Amino acid sequence: MGIILGPNQYGKAENRVVRIVRDIARHEIRDLNVSTALRGDFAAAHVDGDQSQVLPTDTQKNTAFAYAKKHGVTSPEDYALALARRLLEATPAATGALVDVEEYAWDRIAVDGEGHDHAFVRRGGEVRTTEIDLSSDGAHVRSGLADLTVLKSTGSEFKGFLVDDYTTLPEADDRILATSLTTTWRYSDHGQVEWNKAYDDVRALLLSTFATTYSRALQETLFAMGRAVLEAHDEIEEISFTAPNKHHHLVDLSPFGLDNPGEVFIAADRPYGLIEATVTRDGEGR
The missing domain is CATH 3.10.270.10 (Urate Oxidase;)
Known part of the structure; x- marks a missing residue:
């Protein structure tokens, strides 16, 4: 009976990405917890220690932050889809990318009955979630x-x-x-x-x-x-x-x-x- 590598994936878990839109006077905040993973033909990395087809998890982390700026975060779904596409493009051996996003809500602090332009209070409890699984x-x-x-x-x-x-x-x-x-x-x-x-x-x-x-x-x-x-x-x-x-x-x-x-x-x-x-x-x- 032979021994072979079973299903596997690798990635970077829980990148805390905070995107502030501040090119207008009334700022916006998107507060995300982003986890990424790639799956595909990575047997050589496991069996032979050959990393030539492996996009480092540190690169996945950097991409998550870069895309918060380059693509923007209009919604967790739109951001996660763009991030997944980029990770697949950058990793020829990958057949699929999984991106999980949690979004933490912030409310504007009320001052004189109006929400402040750039001061926020974290809303307790509830978290918005998104899972994108992208493949061929x-x-x-x-x-x-x-x-x-x-x-x-x-x-x-x-x-x-x-x-x-x-x-x-x-x-x-x-x-x-x-x-x-x-x-x-x-x-x-x-x-x-x-x-x-x-x-x-x-x-x-x-x-x-x-x-x-x-x-x-x-x-x-x-x-x-x-x-x-x-x-x-x-x-x-x-x-x-x-x-x-x-x-x-x-x-x-x-x-x-x-x-x-x-x-x-x-x-x-x-x-x-x-x-x-x-x-x-x-x-x-x-």
Whole structure:
């Protein structure tokens, strides 16, 4: 039995690229975490130590910064597509380039009721994400968001579930529903996509559907959110969710002579239920 090299790739992880647009008085900021990787015929580097076909990871890093200036960052998707194309052009042995981008949001600091031209405050939590996989087959684009924490203080129940010898969870007719949402959506056609507009619209649909859907389980809510996105965006083929339950347990205040009609809770960070689902299109409907 012979020994051969299996699938492999290499790259530069987590380049912190901050692009300031300052050629006008009202500056703009794009704050990115960029990871790149190349795959292809790099067997010689592994087997023989021959680096002649290897574009150094340091060069990948430099390209990420240079393209933030040369190409600009109008959106994570547009920037990542340009960066992936450049890395493939520069590396003849590469058959594919993977570029992952996280974008951290900043808001303008309000001064006298107006957003300041060049002072910003970092928005907590939520991160915008993009994954570009570029090869001779074309570009595969996944956009998304991570750590979007949402909560409903009512409009949620959980009952009628399977019970066995180890079940202690009581049924709930009215409970807090909260999660820290991570979701990605895959574009089937991205030729005419306005990246920022599409992202804003999907995010708004996710939030409005979460808020207005009566939930009999987090699973039902996720499906409703995914369905709303696919119905509104023909260019999106599927959307995937990872949603940890952020449990809130009612605190017993009776030892202190106090009632607690669903008003005081303890937020438990672990253990937690982890719900994952993908909502996709039925091929017969396309």
